[in-house]
Amino acid sequence: SKFEYVRKFESDDRCLPNCWMVVRLDGKGFHKLSSEHDYDKPNDSRALALMTKSAVRVMEEFNEICLAYGQSDEYSFVFKKDSELYNRRKTKIETNICSLFSSSFVYYWSNFFPQTYLKYPPSFDGRVVLYPTNQNLRDYLSWRQADCHINNLYNTAFWALVQQGGYSPSKAEERLRGTVASDKNEILFSEFGINYNNLPELYRKGTILLRRKVEQEHEKNVVGQNGMVETQRYTKRRMTILPLNVDIIGDKFWEENNDILGSYM
Template sequence: MANSKYEYVKAFERENYLLPETYIVIRVDGKGFHKFSQHYNFAKPNDLQALQVMNAAALEIMKRYSDVQLAYGDSDEYSFLLRRKCDLYERREMKLCTLFASLMATFYTLFWNKAHPERPIELEQVPTFDARAVSYPSFEIVRDYFSWRQVDCHINNLYNTTFWGLVKKGMTPQEAEQRLSGTVSSDKNEILFKDCGVNYNNEPEIYKKGTILVREFDEYKSEATPVTAVSSRQRQKQDKLRRKARIEKVHVDIINNNPWWDARPWLRE
């Protein structure tokens, strides 16, 4: 209805454009995944197949959008780093958030059904996600953001591993919670080893450190030209190069790991 008398309603719409020349991080979180995991009988403390479904969904998003340089995920969340010069959807916050949340829900359902044909997604419990987009002015803050998420992964996983270790040894959930009240990391490691016979250092890296998906370039050339000065043809060429870059999946410690970050200068672009 272009140019109709009803078009005035568009004047009520408001867009929030994320700041240009800043890094964008979009974090997608599962909504109500506690009930979701109970409904589909997730293994405790970690369900490897569920994590693999999350990783597959995040990887598919990275394949479709070359502006995503890195993604980090654990449990029911994933954080996507969009390059500083990204102009996807003109950097409109609502567009980006709804896009990533809906794609994650769609791909999660698709890959879940492929992995679990015996228990497909049911209408009573469908996977839903929300998303937030944040602009960060410096790469140092970006590194601190991903360090924060990995620290959070470690803290939560150590607690959950110890909690469920005690429950499996015969404690009630209430007793296990009380046993862990006021403990620090060293206490939990000792409880795990002495009471549960588990050496936390031997737990799979995917549980302790989460999963990192990162674009890797064999030959990298800096995109030093300001985005406003890049022609449409140049943009297409750069996009093609990014799409050709392989996406690696790793489980490494990125907290304060300067060499890991410094070896990938394209993450700063």
């Protein structure tokens, strides 16, 4: 029709080739959402599991994602460097990933919060960031995991002071102002008997999602030589999405999973 010229106003936004494309999503106003839905403090394992379930759904759909990393209300998805998804169109990638994650979050909500009515549809922003080198990509992921650690240590100390120490929120904040990591560890240990390093790695490290072949046990019934039906066990290797709660700042993880970055190390 004579109106079709308006398509020319769309812009081309392909990502530079040969760069890592990372999509980061972050919950909008999750301060409010977490408190309105009574998230446990400082960490709600149901909420974290729901985030990870949604991320797994995204990885099942987009198989060019080779790694994902999540913590708090955010998830980052790393596409393999030579991905040609949507011709690397930036907006297409951002909106598709963000949309599927968001709808999955609602879709699976009741699996993780069976008792809690979801009061309104939540939402997430999304963005693609490009990283030219393996080092840049590792630094990006380190940045997010360091952020997880910093926030979690703070929040753990804060809520210990409030929930166990009887501090008001503002008093707790005051107490923690200006403290460094070791101070917070000390408060936790000496005042509340909490050894921070013994807390679940899920909280301290966040969640890494990888594609991995896993052995799966199967059984089948066969008629044996003696004519009797026997149950035979065997294993099959299947591609699955594996969650890990480990350090990704140091070299160990990357050495053990050296397929991700390819020739890097």
